[in-house]
Amino acid sequence: MTGIVDARLKELGIEVPQPAKAVANYVGYVTSGKNVFISGQITIKDGEVLYKGKLGDTMSVEEGQEAARLCGINIIAQLSAATDGNLDRVKRIVKLGGFVNSTPDFVDQPKVINGVSDLMVEVFGDKGVHARAAVSAPSLPLGIAVEVDCIAEID
Template identity: 65%
Template structure:
Protein backbone atom coordinates (compact mmCIF):
# COMPACT_ATOMS: atom_id res chain seq x y z
CA UNK A 1 0.00 0.00 0.00
CA UNK A 2 1.33 3.42 -0.95
CA UNK A 3 1.17 5.98 1.84
CA UNK A 4 0.09 9.60 1.60
CA UNK A 5 3.66 10.94 1.63
CA UNK A 6 4.82 8.43 -0.98
CA UNK A 7 1.87 9.43 -3.18
CA UNK A 8 2.84 13.10 -2.81
CA UNK A 9 6.44 12.27 -3.76
CA UNK A 10 5.17 10.47 -6.86
CA UNK A 11 3.01 13.50 -7.75
CA UNK A 12 6.09 15.70 -7.43
CA UNK A 13 8.14 13.33 -9.60
CA UNK A 14 10.61 12.64 -6.80
CA UNK A 15 12.28 9.26 -6.42
CA UNK A 16 13.75 8.74 -2.97
CA UNK A 17 17.17 7.08 -3.31
CA UNK A 18 18.79 4.52 -1.08
CA UNK A 19 20.35 6.55 1.75
CA UNK A 20 24.02 7.38 1.37
CA UNK A 21 26.40 5.40 3.55
CA UNK A 22 28.46 7.38 6.03
CA UNK A 23 31.99 8.18 4.85
CA UNK A 24 33.50 8.50 8.34
CA UNK A 25 32.84 7.43 11.93
CA UNK A 26 29.14 8.32 12.26
CA UNK A 27 25.72 6.96 11.34
CA UNK A 28 23.16 8.43 8.93
CA UNK A 29 20.53 8.87 11.61
CA UNK A 30 19.80 8.21 15.26
CA UNK A 31 16.33 7.53 16.63
CA UNK A 32 15.81 8.41 20.27
CA UNK A 33 12.29 8.35 21.67
CA UNK A 34 10.09 9.88 18.98
CA UNK A 35 12.85 12.02 17.45
CA UNK A 36 15.08 11.25 14.49
CA UNK A 37 18.37 13.16 14.19
CA UNK A 38 19.65 13.03 10.63
CA UNK A 39 23.32 13.61 9.86
CA UNK A 40 24.28 16.29 7.36
CA UNK A 41 23.40 15.32 3.81
CA UNK A 42 25.25 16.53 0.73
CA UNK A 43 23.84 17.15 -2.76
CA UNK A 44 24.63 13.62 -3.95
CA UNK A 45 22.82 11.75 -6.69
CA UNK A 46 23.75 8.17 -7.56
CA UNK A 47 26.75 8.55 -5.25
CA UNK A 48 28.11 11.55 -7.14
CA UNK A 49 28.36 15.12 -5.88
CA UNK A 50 26.13 17.29 -8.10
CA UNK A 51 26.96 20.80 -6.84
CA UNK A 52 30.40 21.86 -5.71
CA UNK A 53 32.01 25.21 -5.15
CA UNK A 54 31.11 28.37 -3.29
CA UNK A 55 28.05 30.58 -3.47
CA UNK A 56 28.99 34.09 -4.45
CA UNK A 57 31.87 32.74 -6.53
CA UNK A 58 31.30 29.72 -8.82
CA UNK A 59 27.77 28.68 -7.74
CA UNK A 60 24.64 30.71 -8.55
CA UNK A 61 21.76 31.25 -6.13
CA UNK A 62 19.55 29.03 -8.31
CA UNK A 63 22.12 26.20 -8.28
CA UNK A 64 22.49 26.64 -4.52
CA UNK A 65 18.73 26.24 -4.11
CA UNK A 66 18.78 23.13 -6.31
CA UNK A 67 21.64 21.75 -4.20
CA UNK A 68 19.67 22.39 -1.01
CA UNK A 69 16.64 20.63 -2.53
CA UNK A 70 18.78 17.62 -3.40
CA UNK A 71 20.19 17.59 0.14
CA UNK A 72 16.58 17.57 1.41
CA UNK A 73 15.75 14.59 -0.81
CA UNK A 74 18.69 12.82 0.80
CA UNK A 75 17.42 13.83 4.25
CA UNK A 76 14.08 12.23 3.34
CA UNK A 77 15.94 9.08 2.24
CA UNK A 78 17.55 8.81 5.70
CA UNK A 79 14.20 9.58 7.34
CA UNK A 80 12.50 6.85 5.30
CA UNK A 81 15.11 4.36 6.50
CA UNK A 82 14.58 5.51 10.09
CA UNK A 83 10.83 4.97 9.66
CA UNK A 84 11.36 1.48 8.21
CA UNK A 85 10.00 2.66 4.86
CA UNK A 86 6.83 4.36 6.14
CA UNK A 87 7.12 8.13 5.72
CA UNK A 88 3.54 8.52 6.99
CA UNK A 89 5.06 7.99 10.45
CA UNK A 90 6.58 11.48 10.21
CA UNK A 91 4.50 13.80 12.36
CA UNK A 92 6.73 16.85 12.08
CA UNK A 93 9.91 18.12 10.52
CA UNK A 94 11.17 19.90 13.62
CA UNK A 95 14.33 21.62 12.41
CA UNK A 96 16.63 21.92 9.41
CA UNK A 97 20.23 23.06 9.64
CA UNK A 98 21.52 24.52 6.40
CA UNK A 99 25.20 25.10 5.71
CA UNK A 100 26.15 27.15 2.66
CA UNK A 101 29.70 27.01 1.29
CA UNK A 102 30.06 30.69 0.50
CA UNK A 103 32.47 33.56 0.16
CA UNK A 104 32.97 36.11 2.93
CA UNK A 105 30.19 38.66 2.92
CA UNK A 106 27.63 36.38 1.20
CA UNK A 107 24.17 37.19 2.59
CA UNK A 108 21.67 34.95 0.77
CA UNK A 109 22.03 31.81 2.89
CA UNK A 110 18.31 31.89 3.82
CA UNK A 111 17.33 32.03 0.13
CA UNK A 112 19.64 29.09 -0.64
CA UNK A 113 18.25 26.92 2.16
CA UNK A 114 14.71 27.70 1.04
CA UNK A 115 15.41 25.01 -1.57
CA UNK A 116 15.29 22.47 1.27
CA UNK A 117 12.59 24.17 3.33
CA UNK A 118 10.23 24.51 0.38
CA UNK A 119 10.59 20.81 -0.42
CA UNK A 120 9.75 19.78 3.15
CA UNK A 121 6.54 21.83 2.99
CA UNK A 122 5.68 20.36 -0.43
CA UNK A 123 6.22 16.79 0.74
CA UNK A 124 4.94 16.88 4.34
CA UNK A 125 2.43 19.79 4.08
CA UNK A 126 1.93 21.51 7.46
CA UNK A 127 4.04 18.84 9.18
CA UNK A 128 6.92 20.00 6.97
CA UNK A 129 6.97 23.52 8.40
CA UNK A 130 9.99 23.74 10.67
CA UNK A 131 12.43 25.98 12.45
CA UNK A 132 15.90 26.21 10.95
CA UNK A 133 19.33 27.71 10.77
CA UNK A 134 20.93 28.89 7.53
CA UNK A 135 24.59 29.68 8.01
CA UNK A 136 27.66 30.33 5.94
CA UNK A 137 30.53 27.85 5.96
CA UNK A 138 34.04 28.56 4.74
CA UNK A 139 34.24 25.01 3.36
CA UNK A 140 32.17 21.83 3.32
CA UNK A 141 33.10 18.17 2.77
CA UNK A 142 34.03 17.37 -0.86
CA UNK A 143 33.73 21.12 -1.57
CA UNK A 144 29.93 20.64 -1.60
CA UNK A 145 27.97 23.84 -2.17
CA UNK A 146 25.40 22.99 0.54
CA UNK A 147 24.84 20.55 3.41
CA UNK A 148 21.57 20.02 5.29
CA UNK A 149 20.87 18.14 8.52
CA UNK A 150 17.51 17.63 10.23
CA UNK A 151 15.52 16.65 13.26
CA UNK A 152 12.11 15.06 12.74
CA UNK A 153 9.38 13.70 15.01
CA UNK A 154 7.87 10.31 14.24
CA UNK A 155 5.16 8.13 15.76
Protein backbone atom coordinates in the same frame (compact mmCIF):
# COMPACT_ATOMS: atom_id res chain seq x y z
CA MET B 1 -0.89 0.32 -0.18
CA THR B 2 0.98 3.52 -0.95
CA GLY B 3 1.10 6.03 1.87
CA ILE B 4 0.08 9.67 1.63
CA VAL B 5 3.68 10.91 1.60
CA ASP B 6 4.73 8.33 -1.00
CA ALA B 7 1.83 9.41 -3.21
CA ARG B 8 2.88 13.04 -2.81
CA LEU B 9 6.49 12.19 -3.74
CA LYS B 10 5.24 10.39 -6.85
CA GLU B 11 3.04 13.37 -7.75
CA LEU B 12 6.06 15.66 -7.42
CA GLY B 13 8.20 13.31 -9.54
CA ILE B 14 10.67 12.73 -6.72
CA GLU B 15 12.42 9.38 -6.48
CA VAL B 16 13.80 8.73 -3.02
CA PRO B 17 17.18 7.02 -3.24
CA GLN B 18 18.68 4.51 -0.87
CA PRO B 19 20.13 6.44 2.06
CA ALA B 20 23.77 7.39 1.71
CA LYS B 21 26.18 5.40 3.81
CA ALA B 22 28.36 7.25 6.29
CA VAL B 23 31.85 8.05 5.02
CA ALA B 24 33.46 8.48 8.45
CA ASN B 25 32.83 7.54 12.08
CA TYR B 26 29.12 8.38 12.35
CA VAL B 27 25.74 7.01 11.28
CA GLY B 28 23.15 8.47 8.91
CA TYR B 29 20.60 8.92 11.67
CA VAL B 30 19.93 8.21 15.32
CA THR B 31 16.49 7.69 16.78
CA SER B 32 16.01 8.78 20.39
CA GLY B 33 12.47 8.47 21.70
CA LYS B 34 10.23 10.04 19.09
CA ASN B 35 13.00 12.13 17.55
CA VAL B 36 15.17 11.26 14.58
CA PHE B 37 18.44 13.15 14.31
CA ILE B 38 19.69 13.01 10.72
CA SER B 39 23.35 13.63 10.05
CA GLY B 40 24.28 16.33 7.58
CA GLN B 41 23.26 15.27 4.10
CA ILE B 42 25.27 16.40 1.13
CA THR B 43 24.71 16.84 -2.59
CA ILE B 44 25.20 13.26 -3.68
CA LYS B 45 23.07 11.54 -6.31
CA ASP B 46 23.64 8.07 -7.77
CA GLY B 47 27.03 7.95 -6.08
CA GLU B 48 28.19 11.20 -7.68
CA VAL B 49 28.93 14.36 -5.75
CA LEU B 50 27.14 17.27 -7.41
CA TYR B 51 26.99 21.03 -6.81
CA LYS B 52 30.59 21.71 -5.93
CA GLY B 53 31.46 25.35 -5.54
CA LYS B 54 31.08 28.47 -3.49
CA LEU B 55 28.04 30.73 -3.35
CA GLY B 56 28.97 34.32 -4.11
CA ASP B 57 31.78 33.11 -6.37
CA THR B 58 31.20 30.14 -8.69
CA MET B 59 27.53 29.37 -7.96
CA SER B 60 24.27 31.26 -8.24
CA VAL B 61 21.55 31.38 -5.58
CA GLU B 62 19.36 29.25 -7.87
CA GLU B 63 22.05 26.56 -8.12
CA GLY B 64 22.42 26.71 -4.35
CA GLN B 65 18.67 26.17 -3.97
CA GLU B 66 18.88 23.11 -6.24
CA ALA B 67 21.75 21.80 -4.11
CA ALA B 68 19.73 22.35 -0.92
CA ARG B 69 16.76 20.53 -2.47
CA LEU B 70 19.00 17.54 -3.26
CA CYS B 71 20.17 17.53 0.37
CA GLY B 72 16.48 17.45 1.33
CA ILE B 73 15.82 14.43 -0.88
CA ASN B 74 18.71 12.70 0.87
CA ILE B 75 17.19 13.66 4.24
CA ILE B 76 13.92 12.05 3.14
CA ALA B 77 15.88 8.90 2.24
CA GLN B 78 17.29 8.78 5.79
CA LEU B 79 13.80 9.39 7.22
CA SER B 80 12.48 6.53 5.13
CA ALA B 81 15.11 4.23 6.61
CA ALA B 82 14.33 5.48 10.13
CA THR B 83 10.61 4.78 9.65
CA ASP B 84 11.03 1.35 8.02
CA GLY B 85 9.85 2.79 4.72
CA ASN B 86 6.68 4.37 6.11
CA LEU B 87 7.11 8.13 5.69
CA ASP B 88 3.57 8.65 6.98
CA ARG B 89 5.10 8.05 10.43
CA VAL B 90 6.76 11.48 10.19
CA LYS B 91 4.75 13.70 12.54
CA ARG B 92 6.85 16.83 12.06
CA ILE B 93 10.01 18.17 10.52
CA VAL B 94 11.20 19.94 13.66
CA LYS B 95 14.38 21.70 12.56
CA LEU B 96 16.75 21.99 9.63
CA GLY B 97 20.32 23.19 9.88
CA GLY B 98 21.62 24.57 6.59
CA PHE B 99 25.30 25.16 5.88
CA VAL B 100 26.24 27.16 2.79
CA ASN B 101 29.78 27.19 1.39
CA SER B 102 30.05 30.89 0.60
CA THR B 103 32.27 33.90 0.32
CA PRO B 104 32.55 36.20 3.35
CA ASP B 105 30.36 38.86 1.70
CA PHE B 106 27.56 36.47 0.61
CA VAL B 107 24.36 37.21 2.55
CA ASP B 108 21.69 35.07 0.87
CA GLN B 109 22.11 31.88 2.90
CA PRO B 110 18.38 31.93 3.82
CA LYS B 111 17.41 32.08 0.13
CA VAL B 112 19.67 29.09 -0.60
CA ILE B 113 18.27 27.00 2.26
CA ASN B 114 14.74 27.80 1.07
CA GLY B 115 15.46 25.06 -1.49
CA VAL B 116 15.20 22.41 1.23
CA SER B 117 12.60 24.23 3.32
CA ASP B 118 10.25 24.50 0.36
CA LEU B 119 10.75 20.80 -0.40
CA MET B 120 9.80 19.75 3.12
CA VAL B 121 6.54 21.72 2.92
CA GLU B 122 5.81 20.38 -0.58
CA VAL B 123 6.29 16.79 0.60
CA PHE B 124 4.95 16.84 4.17
CA GLY B 125 2.49 19.75 4.04
CA ASP B 126 1.94 21.42 7.43
CA LYS B 127 4.09 18.70 9.04
CA GLY B 128 7.00 20.02 6.98
CA VAL B 129 6.93 23.53 8.46
CA HIS B 130 10.01 23.77 10.68
CA ALA B 131 12.48 25.89 12.60
CA ARG B 132 15.87 26.28 10.95
CA ALA B 133 19.28 27.82 10.77
CA ALA B 134 20.96 29.00 7.56
CA VAL B 135 24.62 29.80 8.07
CA SER B 136 27.73 30.39 6.03
CA ALA B 137 30.74 28.09 6.09
CA PRO B 138 34.16 28.90 4.64
CA SER B 139 34.28 25.38 3.15
CA LEU B 140 32.32 22.12 3.24
CA PRO B 141 33.34 18.48 2.72
CA LEU B 142 34.38 17.54 -0.82
CA GLY B 143 33.98 21.16 -1.92
CA ILE B 144 30.17 20.91 -1.93
CA ALA B 145 28.04 24.03 -1.87
CA VAL B 146 25.42 22.97 0.70
CA GLU B 147 24.95 20.53 3.59
CA VAL B 148 21.76 20.14 5.63
CA ASP B 149 20.96 18.22 8.81
CA CYS B 150 17.53 17.57 10.28
CA ILE B 151 15.59 16.75 13.42
CA ALA B 152 12.21 15.12 12.85
CA GLU B 153 9.52 13.70 15.13
CA ILE B 154 8.05 10.32 14.26
CA ASP B 155 5.35 8.14 15.80
